[in-house]
């Protein structure tokens with residue numbers, strides 16, 4: 522399958538199976554805006570939950586927050602976004618299309634080949650103009666400049682302005698970090714590649730505050746931790762890489778940045794950037810707000826401004842990468858093709874499908890009782906329509922790891938058939954064992970909690 526075919530297939534599956542729809546489709550669609558459907562929202566929520574679990578719940582040096590999208594406009598002056606968050610914009614005088622002057626080689630002329638040469642560096646282009654990417658709006662009923670506010674272009678600034686609040690309310694001291702998931706908005710000149718580059722998107726950001734002399738070590742550790750996160754959730758290692766940004770690519774606030782990139786069908790592209798922001802942001806906010814953003818170190822009796830390491834990921838980009846990576850097609854000996862999304866169980870939108878072999882009440886009732894029990898723990902879908910083969914295929918297409926079939930034998934042997942998505946193997950499992958059987962496979966324990974792990978020295982065990 523060619524990369525273009527793969528992307529087309531993923532986009533069409535996403536629409537057909539309720540993962541992702543075009544925004545305002547009945548009105549002709551709104552360019553570069555997408556709505557997550559029934560399975561899409563479960564997938565994206567699972568990606569965000571896995572991120573939160575890894576960077577907040579499983580660490581003792583992290584807390585979370587959820588800041589407002591709208592902030593005082595001064596915050597965006599201090600951050601440098603009002604002055605510098607812009608892309609160079611050029612127009613083609615022939616076809617009137619607009620492009621980023623620094624990305625001309627990436628774009629195709631819509632008029633090609635009839636009017637334009639098709640390669641925009643050879644087109645009749647205007648001079649580059651600087652175009653600020655922030656969306657502006659007005660707060661309150663008066664449309665005047667005093668009431669101008671911006672839709673945040675990154676969630677990060679909501680963390681910087683609260684840095685002191687976190688230190689005061691959680692007794693945290695550097696090194697510690699704050700995590701946040703939320704919407705961000707950028708008036709991108711050239712959005713595209715499905716949900717990869719959009720004007721409204723969700724970020725998963727961390728600002729990690731550290732002593733200046735430890736910041737390089739924390740930066741390295743975060744690059745490694747974030748790279749491993751994508752691998753642990755199943756992205757193929759040969760499609761994932763770390764790449765240090767060149768000095769000409771760095772954002773205005775960054776001393777250095779490593780990008781984690783995924784080999785999408787349209788080429789290697791950024792999933793996440795891990796930036797070393799130095800003390801840029803806290804110093805800027807101190808200067809513009811007049812507030813002291815330094816930290817008093819009891820040990821050294823000195824004031825210093827923490828340095829910041831920022832792992833900044835896109836929830837939509839990560840979701841797209843997991844979707845593309847999971848897509849697979851298999852053709853059997855009869856020539857029939859099975860489309861399967863091989864999601865990591867933690868990410869699968871539906872974990873368990875309950876499939877009573879017949880709609881008859883003898884099977885419908887136990888099936889609905891089993892579904893109700895499983896639903897207290899996992900996302901479950903019951904499907905009663907069509908042949909069992911068709912129902913398996915439908916679940917494969919949305920990546921459900923386990924299908925549970927209740928048949929007439931279940932009434933006497935009190936067991937069900939569990940079919941696994943990837944191997945298609947089937948096993949008979951007693952109904953009273955079903956929850957623990959599934960739990961073992963859907964939520965494998967990361968550690969065996971036992972005395973030898975908790976007190977390794979005392980009991981002579983291994984950690």
Ligand code: GAP
Pocket residue numbers: 674675676677707709716717718719720721722723724726791792793794831833834835836837838839
């Ligand atoms: N606070 C730092 C920051 O915002 P960024 O590299 O501009 O850095 C971080 O954005 C992440 O947000 C990117 O790696 C990407 O995953 C996501 N992102 C940025 N712009 C996006 C867009 N237009 N559409 C979808 N995701 C985007």
